[in-house]
Amino acid sequence: DQQVKQNSPSLSVQEGRISILNCDYTNSMFDYFLWYKKYPAEGPTFLISISSIKDKNEDGRFTVFLNKSAKHLSLHIVPSQPGDSAVYFCAASGLEKAGTALIFGKGTTLSVSS
Amino acid sequence: GAGVSQSPSNKVTEKGKDVELRCDPISGHTALYWYRQSLGQGLEFLIYFQGNSAPDKSGLPSDRFSAERTGGSVSTLTIQRTQQEDSAVYLCASSSQRGYNEQFFGPGTRLTVL
Numbered sequence: 268d269q270q271v272k273q274n275s276p277s278l279s280v281q282e283g284r285i286s287i288l289n290c291d292y293t294n295s296m297f298d299y300f301l302w303y304k305k306y307p308a309e310g311p312t313f314l315i316s317i318s319s320i321k322d323k324n325e326d327g328r329f330t331v332f333l334n335k336s337a338k339h340l341s342l343h344i345v346p347s348q349p350g351d352s353a354v355y356f357c358a359a360s361g362l363e364k365a366g367t368a369l370i371f372g373k374g375t376t377l378s379v380s381s
Numbered sequence: 382g383a384g385v386s387q388s389p390s391n392k393v394t395e396k397g398k399d400v401e402l403r404c405d406p407i408s409g410h411t412a413l414y415w416y417r418q419s420l421g422q423g424l425e426f427l428i429y430f431q432g433n434s435a436p437d438k439s440g441l442p443s444d445r446f447s448a449e450r451t452g453g454s455v456s457t458l459t460i461q462r463t464q465q466e467d468s469a470v471y472l473c474a475s476s477s478q479r480g481y482n483e484q485f486f487g488p489g490t491r492l493t494v495l
Contacts, residue, residue: 271423273423301483303486308488309488309489310385310472310474310486310487310488310489311424311472311486312486313483313484313485316483356423356424358424368414368426368429368437368440369414369416369424369426369484370426371416371423371424371425372423373421373422373423374423
């Protein structure tokens with residue numbers, strides 16, 4: 268029973284356009300959400316996060332949107348760059364503090380072509 | 382500064398053998414996590430250490446899996462009598478109390494059980 272779902276295994280976007288990666292969750296106790304980026308043969312690296320008290324968090328080219336009523340979040344990358352090509356994992360936790368295991372989705376592979 | 386390191390980077394073993402995987406967290410991080418990623422899957426939580434508290438072992442898939450953390454720093458994940466389904470990338474992460482669950486991952490150990 269997956270609590271965090273990334274229904275699109277892959278996404279292809281042209282350089283300069285917007286990339287939108289989606290994530291759905293089922294557990295209403297989740298109150299903190301994170302996006303990680305992973306290159307081959309490397310560990311995931313933290314990208315951006317959002318607390319459930321917010322509906323948007325922005326960091327440079329990356330923006331995360333949270334729709335609590337729909338239990339849905341999305342990551343927008345604009346403009347997309349070839350270096351953004353990687354696997355993106357959505358993750359959630361039940362408490363906004365260190366010490367809670369993250370529940371991950373299966374990931375979406377983003378390919379940005381030049 | 383040094384990030385999370387793991388060794389070995391790759392491990393090939395025969396079914397039934399025991400293996401030990403090592404993790405060196407970021408200095409000063411009190412929380413340490415083990416996850417694994419099987420082929421085509423997201424990251425699956427295994428075990429969590431926080432300071433001197435008893436570890437949260439709720440994610441360990443069987444009693445063949447164990448982990449320890451000596452001196453609040455280095456951790457070793459041990460898999461006894463390995464099975465083919467244990468083949469995965471084993472990832473270690475650490476975080477600080479101030480990190481609001483931003484976990485920093487190591488590069489992982491790819492375990493292949495023949």
